[in-house]
């Protein structure tokens with residue numbers, strides 16, 4: 396069976412087969428042309444040296460080519476040069492075009508693979524990993540170039556040996572044999588380089604991952620004064636990566652001189668043997684020498700390209716491994732379209748991140764239209780996991796999440812995402828205008844929707860006060876807005892698609908008093924209209940909720956109207972500052988400071 400890397404390379408190259416065949420044919424013909432040019436050159440030189448007008452080359456009496464005058468050779472030489480130049484230019488164009496197309500496809504494969512992967516896979520990915528894999532995807536071109544280099548140099552070598560055989564069999568045979576032996580002698584070295592390169596590929600990926608993580612920790616790094624430690628850590632990783640790189644590079648660089656020295660030795664032996672075995676004339680010997688030396692340089696190209704391939708190959712394998720992991724974890728979703736978005740039910744749902752880590756245990760719940768649910772519970776009790784299951788970002792390990800009786804796994808994702816919206820705890824704004832951030836790539840959202848949702852989220856006045864209103868550029872991460880404005884913009888983003896269900900992770904956590912009041916006002920206006928499910932850390936947020944879910948240790952311990960929850964949950968009582976039995980809820984102690 397083909398190795399994973401080979402299969403990936405095969406898939407990438409196959410669509411370009413016609414171009415590549417053309418390229419190889421061009422290269423073979425180009426080398427034949429070059430070989431005959433060199434033969435002609437020798438003929439001319441010998442003709443001039445011996446004072447003869449006509450030149451004939453080859454072991455037969457008539458020569459490979461009919462005897463030609465020096466002038467005819469000169470004209471032919473110019474023509475051959477022209478043809479070779481034309482072929483080389485065509486080949487260069489074809490190669491560049493093909494490799495550019497292959498690179499584009501490979502990058503698409505990585506990025507689309509990642510984008511199509513489910514949330515659980517994406518979330519697990521270390522920051523910087525994707526960049527690392529994309530960087531490696533660019534090395535695919537190096538691999539393709541190496542493979543083409545080996546093929547074209549190999550074909551050129553064949554063309555030269557063929558031309559040389561026509562002129563003299565014995566000496567060509569010796570040199571060809573020498574080349575084969577040399578090629579075999581290099582195999583263990585190439586294997587060694589490949590093994591080192593595999594280690595290097597891993598260390599390079601680890602390095603990019605760490606740098607990616609660094610990029611997202613600027614604030615903590617400064618505030619904890621640990622820049623020095625970060626520098627040391629980066630240095631350590633970088634030195635390790637460089638050490639692996641050094642070994643691969645040294646070996647790769649040394650291959651060429653080793654090969655050349657050995658190859659010249661083989662050429663020398665060939666010539667000596669030719670002198671002993673056949674009775675060659677000076678012209679034929681000169682032509683064979685020239686062809687052989689040029690063959691050796693093509694042989695050298697085959698070697699250097701093979702070594703370079705050995706060192707680039709592990710990157711291709713890394714890309715392949717990661718892409719296949721993404722592809723094995725595609726976001727699921729069916730084609731079913733339920734009649735309505737309600738009721739939304741969880742039936743005996745459990746979810747385990749790992750076999751020994753069950754975050755939700757046998758949870759059952761029915762969300763009804765117009766509910767305004769506040770989910771409370773200690774940190775780590777499973778609240779986020781619960782909303783991720785409702786959003787369909789994760790599939791239950793056991794049990795079913797059903798929308799109007801249809802298993803959410805069977806439901807068409809775009810239908811579901813058009814009915815619900817999420818306001819995350821730390822909304823991310825991207826570099827773009829206000830309107831682009833609210834619309835968030837959803838083409839069906841009109842300017843009126845954007846304005847309406849901004850009004851609903853109580854952020855319209857502040858947007859209109861910006862220098863260019865909705866068309867104001869926000870800069871990276873929306874840095875020119877306050878936390879409260881960012882949060883309300885994110886609520887506007889969620890409301891722009893007129894969702895039937897709004898899922899929020901503590902919508903007021905990052906807010907100043909004024910923003911909090913504005914968000915609460917916005918939510919109050921939505922209550923009853925839109926079904927709201929929100930994780931609440933703040934007591935004030937809970938005022939909005941008509942129904943309370945208390946999640947403790949992966950289970951729903953209370954599901955009751957807000958007023959009744961006080962009576963049935965010690966945790967909730969405690970949260971509302973009304974006292975409660977701490978012993979009944981030990982994890983609460985850690986949570987008491989949370990909101």
Ligand code: ADP
Nearest residue numbers: 748752754772773774775776777778779780781
């Ligand atoms: P909450 O939102 O209530 O703080 P979570 O739903 O985030 O709780 O987490 C519930 C449990 O699942 C915790 O024990 C947490 O450590 C674990 N958990 C959460 N996310 C992951 C993850 N990506 N991988 C492994 N375990 C996780």
